[in-house]
Amino acid sequence: MIDMYLSFFSYSLIxxxxxxxxxxxxxxxxxxxxKIFPGEVDLQMEExxxxxxxxxxxxASHLIYLEDKELYWAQEKKALIVYRRIANxxxxxxxxxxxxxxxxxxxxxxxxxxxxxxxxxxxxQINPSFMHYxxxxxxxxxxxxxxxxANLVSFSLIGKKNAKLRTSFNKFARLSYxxxxxxxxxxxxxxxxxxxxxxxxxGSQKEKSFSVGSFQEEYISRFPxxxxxxxxxxxxxxxxxxxxxxxxxxxxxxxxxxxxxPGTMDVLFIHIFKWARDNGYLHCSLGxxxxxxxxxxxxAFLSEKLLRLxxxxxxxxxxxxxxxxxxxxxxxxxxxKYLVYNSFWPVTLLQILxxxxxxxxxxxxxxxxxxxxxxxxxxxxxxx
Numbered sequence: 001m002i003d004m005y006l007s008f009f010s011y012s013l014i015x016x017x018x019x020x021x022x023x024x025x026x027x028x029x030x031x032x033x034x035k036i037f038p039g040e041v042d043l044q045m046e047e048x049x050x051x052x053x054x055x056x057x058x059x060a061s062h063l064i065y066l067e068d069k070e071l072y073w074a075q076e077k078k079a080l081i082v083y084r085r086i087a088n089x090x091x092x093x094x095x096x097x098x099x100x101x102x103x104x105x106x107x108x109x110x111x112x113x114x115x116x117x118x119x120x121x122x123x124x125q126i127n128p129s130f131m132h133y134x135x136x137x138x139x140x141x142x143x144x145x146x147x148x149x150a151n152l153v154s155f156s157l158i159g160k161k162n163a164k165l166r167t168s169f170n171k172f173a174r175l176s177y178x179x180x181x182x183x184x185x186x187x188x189x190x191x192x193x194x195x196x197x198x199x200x201x202x203g204s205q206k207e208k209s210f211s212v213g214s215f216q217e218e219y220i221s222r223f224p225x226x227x228x229x230x231x232x233x234x235x236x237x238x239x240x241x242x243x244x245x246x247x248x249x250x251x252x253x254x255x256x257x258x259x260x261x262p263g264t265m266d267v268l269f270i271h272i273f274k275w276a277r278d279n280g281y282l283h284c285s286l287g288x289x290x291x292x293x294x295x296x297x298x299x300a301f302l303s304e305k306l307l308r309l310x311x312x313x314x315x316x317x318x319x320x321x322x323x324x325x326x327x328x329x330x331x332x333x334x335x336x337k338y339l340v341y342n343s344f345w346p347v348t349l350l351q352i353l354x355x356x357x358x359x360x361x362x363x364x365x366x367x368x369x370x371x372x373x374x375x376x377x378x379x380x381x382x383x384x
Contacts, residue, residue, distance in 0.1 A: 044071060051080060052097070053245050059147055059285055059335075060094040060125060060211065062242030062252060065222050068209050069093065072110055079106035083121075084210055086351045089343075090114050092123045093211055095130050104133045111137060122348055123340035125211065125288070134340045142303050142339045143294045148286040148331035149248075152277040155330075157270070165329060168263035169270050175261075176231035179271035181241070183224045191217055193235050194225070194255070201255040210355040211288075213240065213253040220253060226275070228268045236260040237268045241276075249276045250285040269330055286331060289324045293334070303345055 048064055048071070064071070064082050072081040079098035083090045096106040107123075114121040123134065125144060134141075157166040182190070198215040207214035223240040230236055237256035241249055251272060256264050269286075276284050295301075295308030311320045341348050 041067060048080070051077075055098050056246040057244035058094045058097055059244070059248075059250065059287075061097055061244060062223070062250060063093065063211065063213065065219055066209060066214065066216070067219075072113065074106035074109045075102045078102045081106065081110050084355055085119070086355055088118070089120045089122050089348065089351060090117075091210075091352055091355060092121060093125065095123070095126050100130075103130060104136075107133050108137065120343055122343070122352075124352055125337040126340050128336050128338065131338065131340075139340045139342050140345075142301070142307070142341070142345055144337050144339050145288050145290040145294060146292045146334040146336050147288050148327040149333040149335060150273060150284045150286065150330045151332050152273055152281055152284055154332070155273050155277070165266055165270060168266050171263070172261075172267045177236075177267065178229045178231075179226070179268070179275075180229075181224050181226050181275055184221045186221055186225070191220075194220070194238050197235060197238060197257045198253075198255045200257045203258075206357075206359065208356050209358055210352075212356060215253060215255070223252065226251075226268060226272050228264065228271070237264050239268060239272065241272065243281075247280065247282040248285055249281045249283070251287065265326075266329065273330070283333070286327045288337060289320075289327050289334075290318070291320050292324045293336075 045065065045067070052061055063069075069082045069084050072083065073079070074081055074096060075098070079096040079102045081092055081096050082094070083092040085091075090110075092110070096103055096110070098106065111121050123139075126134065131141060156162070157169060195215065195217075213219070220240050223242050226239045226241055227235055228237040235257075237254075237260060239254040240252040242252045243249055249272075251269070254265065254268075256268075273284055291307055291311035294311060295304035295306070300308075315321055339345070339348070339352075
């Protein structure tokens with residue numbers, strides 16, 4: 001009888017989540033962002049880049065360049081917090097960026113700032129090493145999943161475990177596939193070719209935002225890009241490569257075309273690992289595996305046990321298990337990520353899903369930038 005009720009509850013929960021995802025995709029909520037001049041955006045990004053180079057970034061710091069988030073400089077610009085507002089909440093992506101000595105004070109400062117605006121601060125994808133700072137402020141926690149990280153120093157294709165990867169790599173070598181990493185600026189032809197692959201990969205899906213990279217020319221043009229070609233010179237897959245300036249490379253936007261051979265992404269990843277190691281990187285982040293190892297312990301919180309049901313039975317609307325299995329081929333380090341909240345967690349998670357599934361929209365479009373710089377050029381000519 002208990003099993004029957006548990007089964008009924010599990011499927012009811014899944015149906016509810018499916019409905020919510022459908023509703024989110026249907027309404028495609030656009031977030032209101034303040035309009036600022038292109039010159040100000042460029043200066044902000046230059047300042048961000050300089051700060052990251054000096055202080056190091058995080059697993060998500062490269063997503064600042066999507067320009068869909070707001071910046072909050074804490075502790076007299078010793079720490080950087082990036083966030084988006086939705087309803088009465090400010091959703092922060094990751095922990096504050098900067099030296100750990102400023103971390104606790106930066107979190108407290110941002111909470112005070114949020115409260116002064118009568119808004120609730122929520123922290124998304126935080127690291128367990130900083131949980132005590134949030135705990136001291138009265139926050140609660142839910143595990144969201146784990147970030148997969150490959151140790152490049154010990155990475156090897158030798159051994160029984162890596163037999164399939166080794167077979168795929170050798171097969172593509174026999175077929176004369178080639179790998180290269182190019183750095184910006186990119187030609188229009190290259191961007192067009194990558195866009196074609198991206199569109200093929202997306203199909204009827206829509207780009208995501210906030211905590212997920214998307215194909216925008218200005219965004220991808222900020223990073224080196226790894227490319228995989230066949231013997232005829234046709235591109236079949238690519239991935240943008242971001243750095244945290246602390247010897248960790250992140251594979252960000254990864255796409256392949258529909259007619260690519262099985263094992264294409266495996267081979268691309270192996271080439272990226274080799275290239276990254278040769279260029280002095282120690283680790284490579286493969287990004288989040290949502291709900292991985294969440295609620296699989298009998299002592300876990302009820303909220304995490306409910307999320308475990310989504311991982312087990314919700315693969316019809318998101319490939320949780322498939323993504324986890326793919327990343328597990330390469331990953332030997334799994335770093336937990338948590339949601340830090342002080343409100344009703346199902347609503348908070350739903351709002352975060354809305355942010356992620358909203359249409360990617362930089363604070364300024366390319367047309368707006370062109371208009372601004374054209375106007376600026378006209379004004380400059382008059383002053384001469």
